[in-house]
Amino acid sequence: MPTGLRLSQAVGYFWPEDATCLSWLHEHPPGSVVYVAFGSLAVLGRSQLQELTLGLEATGRPFLCVVRPNLAVDSADACPDDFKDHVGNRGMMVAWAPPQKVLAHPSVGCFVSHCGWNSTMEGVRNGKLFLCWPYFADQFLNQSYICDHWKVGLSLTPDESGIFKREQLKSKVEALLGYAEMSAKRRR
Numbered sequence: 001m002p003t004g005l006r007l008s009q010a011v012g013y014f015w016p017e018d019a020t021c022l023s024w025l026h027e028h029p030p031g032s033v034v035y036v037a038f039g040s041l042a043v044l045g046r047s048q049l050q051e052l053t054l055g056l057e058a059t060g061r062p063f064l065c066v067v068r069p070n071l072a073v074d075s076a077d078a079c080p081d082d083f084k085d086h087v088g089n090r091g092m093m094v095a096w097a098p099p100q101k102v103l104a105h106p107s108v109g110c111f112v113s114h115c116g117w118n119s120t121m122e123g124v125r126n127g128k129l130f131l132c133w134p135y136f137a138d139q140f141l142n143q144s145y146i147c148d149h150w151k152v153g154l155s156l157t158p159d160e161s162g163i164f165k166r167e168q169l170k171s172k173v174e175a176l177l178g179y180a181e182m183s184a185k186r187r188r
Helices: 020-026 046-059 083-090 099-104 117-125 139-149 166-187
Strands: 033-037 063-066 091-094 108-113 129-132 153-155
Touching: 020 063, 020 091, 020 099, 033 046, 033 099, 046 063, 046 166, 083 091, 099 108, 099 117, 108 117, 108 166, 117 139, 129 139, 129 166, 139 153, 153 166
Parallel strands: 033 063, 033 108, 063 091, 108 129, 129 153
Antiparallel strands: none
């Protein structure tokens, strides 16, 4: 093993992790939080980022959203002006989260993911339900496994202009978390 490398260290991440999100997650019941992360390469346009944030707001559910500095191609801050006022403490946005710890956290019930291989494996390993938002390459194949073979997620479909709309995000998050809540009640 190379000198100085510890097995517990995360490697391959480009931004400092904001671990404050972990204490925020502790404040929420099991399976209640929507976690959104698109990895280190995906880029969203301003209108797509607005649809994402408005969809998260519309769910009425707590969410943790990773908005890395270069996520939006045409705006550093594409969130609607009053977004933070509307969601208050129900939502948390960070530049980068510790993905392995977040996906292992019991309060995370739904993972809105780009379906990159690392994210897919961590989410499946931790029993998370996925809302699939692939960006390129193998992510579409991973989405197929998540939705069609493993049956642990739903996929989003862009509209005719290529935008994933807020109403679809809201309805599919509700379907996933509603299923998770029903399953939890059956296990009691």
